Amino acid sequence: GSVSDMLSRPKPWSKLTQKGREPFIRMQLWLNGELGQGVLPVQGQQQGPVLHSVTSLQDPLQQGCVSSESTPKTSASCSPAPESPMSSSESVKSLTELVQQPCPPIEASKDSKPPEPSDPPASDSQPTTPLPLSGHSALSIQELVAMSPELDTYGITKRVKEVLTDNNLGQRLFGETILGLTQGSVSDLLARPKPWHKLSLKGREPFVRMQLWLNDPNNVEKLMDMKRMEKKAYMKRRHSSVSDSQPCEPPSVGTEYSQGASPQPQHQLKKPRVVLAPEEKEALKRAYQQKPYPSPKTIEDLATQLNLKTSTVINWFHNYRSRIRRELFIEEIQAGSQGQAGASDSPSARSGRAAPSSEGDSCDGVEATEGPGSADTEEPKSQGEAEREEVPRPAEQTEPPPSGTPGPDDARDDDHEGGPVEGPGPLPSPASATATAAPAAPEDAATSAAAAPGEGPAAPSSAPPPSNSSSSSAPRRPSSLQSLFGLPEAAGARDSRDNPLRKKKAANLNSIIHRLEKAASREEPIEWEF
DNA sequence: TTGCAGTCAATATC
């Protein structure tokens, strides 16, 4: 009834009490999904008030929001460790209290969460909101995430790492207890945090939890307690298991925790993990350089040649693209923090900005880093693309519209790219392409690439980012391109990364490459405006 | 259907 009333007869904001505003804020958040800046802004001038109103709702959160919204930059401030309490953190702080319980979750977790060896409710399975927040509500955490100001993900992870190492706390414990994630995920998050605005709501959750945890004065103690309890539980199980052939099966049952134990039984059902051989990876990387988005046929060919399942090849490409993208994020962040240190405290912010460009390139970014990166910018453009201003510039002219950014499409190989098959490097192709508009592109470069593996070292140079990137610069044409665009040679590349100019160049280069490839494959005459 | 984000979980490394 209330909803109906509200929907049909909403009162103007100014007429609403704080409490009365709450539902609207919630609706707005719900509508925005990302809410963040979107929402509040809507209210425009009232922004302030609005937030406040919210604040009133749940002080904790609100505060956070307020600060955030009102002071977006705060996020920056929040930057990690640095100084004192971060504004954002502050905001969150309040929340923290709110969530604090959650933290205690540690304790709570016992009952409800996995942390406990003992067992956890099957509910855990729910990926969604793991432990902590159970109490107050998942809502809280989600709201928090939604309303959270931009957080400095890089800084947060940095601090978390420090705290964990300083106190000799493991990632597993921290992840399962505080974040509701597995060790591997935690490791990944801590090592390669994505910039805040590149994260989805869900992806932000762990960072908000980390921030809350950092703000909790008793965070370490709680975790320590948890650690002790775990140890005890482990000992108990151990003892009992000794006497009992079937150790923890029963007890551990529900919890993933039981991992150790339970696995056995299910093992048989599991298929063995595929481990790609170095040569296979090399081949895939080469193929990737040629075509970050291989066509089904190419994938098929690759799979056949490498004797892998097509799904494995597909997964490999997906994973590689996404991981390379992340690599770029961090590099950007790091570069930013160093080079442009002054810029802003919040790396994330910076990165965010920069990211686009980099990220954009779904292509081997890494490479990009080193080499001209084929990548940047073009990228699949998926979401953030739009924002990338950087890219455009130079390219822009060249590239009609971002639309031109057919991003992925271009990159895709549907057709063969004109890339010189034999030419190892991806870049090469472009180069050659330029030279010859219509390079003979036999069949799928990728395919050829795959075959290449064998070729030893030589080929590698072309290889992307991964390892030999540095070496690559040597023999390859890429170098020519690099010089062409003023890109530093491999070695120096890293440093240069900080330079925004470099990003632009890379972006431009990417777009050019794309177009070249496209042109090569289609033979479409194009007027190149470099 | 395809690509991506976020994760898990098996392995590899340290």
Next chain:
DNA sequence: GATATTGACTGCAA
């Protein structure tokens, strides 16, 4: 034993 890497999976969006 802890942490890092990485193939695979799930869910979502375009």
